[in-house]
Amino acid sequence: MTSFTEENYLKIIYKLSAETDSEVSTNAVAELTLTKAASVSDMLRKLSEKQLVNYQKYQGVRLTELGEAVALKVIRKHRLWEVFLVEKLGFNWDEVHEIAEQLEHIDSEELVERLDEFLGFPKFDPHGDPIPDTFGIMPELRYQNLSEITVGQSVVMVGVSEHSATFLQYLAKMGLTLGCHIVVKELNDFDKSLNVKLGDLSNHFISHEVAKNLLVKSVKN
Amino acid sequence: MTSFTEENYLKIIYKLSAETDSEVSTNAVAELTLTKAASVSDMLRKLSEKQLVNYQKYQGVRLTELGEAVALKVIRKHRLWEVFLVEKLGFNWDEVHEIAEQLEHIDSEELVERLDEFLGFPKFDPHGDPIPDTFGIMPELRYQNLSEITVGQSVVMVGVSEHSATFLQYLAKMGLTLGCHIVVKELNDFDKSLNVKLGDLSNHFISHEVAKNLLVKSVKN
DNA sequence: ATTAAATTTTAGATTAATCTAAAAAAATAT
DNA sequence: ATATTTTTTTAGATTAATCTAAAATTTAAT
Missing domain, CATH: 1.10.10.10 (Winged helix-like DNA-binding domain superfamily/Winged helix DNA-binding domain)
Structure with missing residues (x-):
């Protein structure tokens, strides 16, 4: 088809x-x-x-609605296969994209449903992206706070939970804009502050207080 | 390539x-x-x-040697995926051929080796066909066609050499499943058809055409 | 050993997906 | 408002895999 x-x-x-x-x-x-x-x-x-x-x-x-339905089926397969590759075959999350690009075109409804079940009906793929269900419905996005992110993870900033001007201006000055990439480089145990690297490769220090108010989503790196 | x-x-x-x-x-x-x-x-x-x-x-x-190496890699992938579909996803052995026809072309050495390991390095696929190893070496065959079995011998069914859905469904209807016991009772000379007794003690008639496509292993009786 | 039949190859088209180069339309700048 | 630049589309070719119809070769039959 x-x-x-x-x-x-x-x-x-x-x-x-x-x-x-x-x-x-x-x-x-x-x-x-x-x-x-x-x-x-x-x-x-x-x-x-x-x-x-x-x-x-x-x-x-x-x-069109039809086109979107097809696209969502492909995305569903891609993300389910990524879960399979990481969870079952032990690949790292940065090694699976190319293989999933091929697997996403395998044509069998039955296969997709059985794979989904075999994987325990996962809601998110190894990069944190939501997996649409059989009907193309995406699970609710679950943003995390930057303060919950572990060292080494790569995230994108998708929002803030504190909206004061001073806070937002402080973020702007740091180069922390909506959509910017953040890699957590170090967690300083004594005060939970973070050393991070931004998309532009600049290094920054972020206090726990600030990190708690940054909403992020993990991404492929 | x-x-x-x-x-x-x-x-x-x-x-x-x-x-x-x-x-x-x-x-x-x-x-x-x-x-x-x-x-x-x-x-x-x-x-x-x-x-x-x-x-x-x-x-x-x-x-050529090169061509054979490529063919064996494809066959290896096909058979490993069939094992996956049956053993891990619970498909019946007569449902997996078409899907494996697609999966056999997925291109990733790493994937094949990890899949092999995940499945426990199987030597035969769900139809009893041998799975070539990474180097294209087939495991020793240990079976005969039912058509070669002499009267009185007792065998176990270990595979088929014809994989069409109609054939497999016909076998299922006869009660001829992987692992079932078969005793050859009579050989009808004129058309080489067989009268056999199955493990459940039911008697059946098997044409030469069908017998040629049943892979069996003899057992002590 | 010719002839007839079957098999295999060539020649010329077709379809899907792509390209380069040129033309057309839209966006931007003076 | 007109000119320039950018974006997008059309026109015409190309490549892989296929087809039909016709020609060439091999096999089988008398």
Whole structure:
């Protein structure tokens, strides 16, 4: 029904429109599929004919309900296989992406459901990303506080639980912005303060008081 | 390196030349790949250029050492995945072939070795077929066809050499399951069909055609 | 040993996914 | 508001795997 290639396009369009919550540009898709914009134009026309996307020339693209359902099935398989590779086969979480990119296209509903059961119906993959259920429903995201993150983990800042101006201004000055990457380098036991490295490679010191108020989500590194 | 399609050709050439131990004909390959002879000719030329087969126009084809190594890797993966599907996910042995046909092309040495270990280094798949090791070495075969068994002998069923769902379902209906005991009671000379008694003491008639595809191991009675 | 039949290969098309180069449309800047 | 730049699309080719129809080769039969 949907080819390997079509599935990859749908998955990428899903991810891009989840980020921006608006039409996805041809160039953005080209970048992630590692193809040229011309190839993307062709494929969007084709996906549109198949009712998998809504696409108006020059106006970007969005998934239809059908297209989203397909994308979510692929993402579900990808994340379940990642759990399998890490939990059952002992891979590190940074070694599984490429293999899961292949496994996500294996076509068998029965297989997916049995795998899910075998893994104990996991809600999140080894990178902390939520696994959609059979119906494409994502589990509630469970943000963590930066203060709960263990040394070595890589996270993205997704929010704050303290909204005072002084706090937010302090964060801005530190370079701690929404969406920035944080790697926990050291935990200082005596006061639970943290040494972290940000996405721009700068090193920072974060007090436990501040860490408690930063909401983060783990990411692949 | 080798595409999905090329791997399928190599696998099929391997199986055909294992059966006949001689050059494999274009038509025989066409039948199993479900393509036309013309397509096979094209592909054989291509595989020959890649040093995967020895091919002389009109003279049939054989695998080179390289081609055989690739074929054995695919077969190894196919059979390991079948073990996984049956042993870990609880599939019946007649449901796993199609899924394994897809999984056998997943490309990751590391994955195969870890899967092998996870499954406890199995020597045979759920159909009783031997699983080649990392180096392509097959474990010693320890079975015969039921058609070779003499009257009065008692055997245990250890596998099948035909994997179609219809055949496997027919066996299930007869009560011929993996591990069941079979005593050959009578050989009907005119058509080589057999009268047998099963472990549950029921009597059955088995055609030569079916007997040829049942792998058995003799037991003391 | 010819002829007839079967098998296999070549020639020329087709489909999916991609590319480069050029044209068209939209966004941005003066 | 017009010109420039950027983005996107079209046009025309390319590659892998397939097809049909016709030609070439081998095998089998008289």
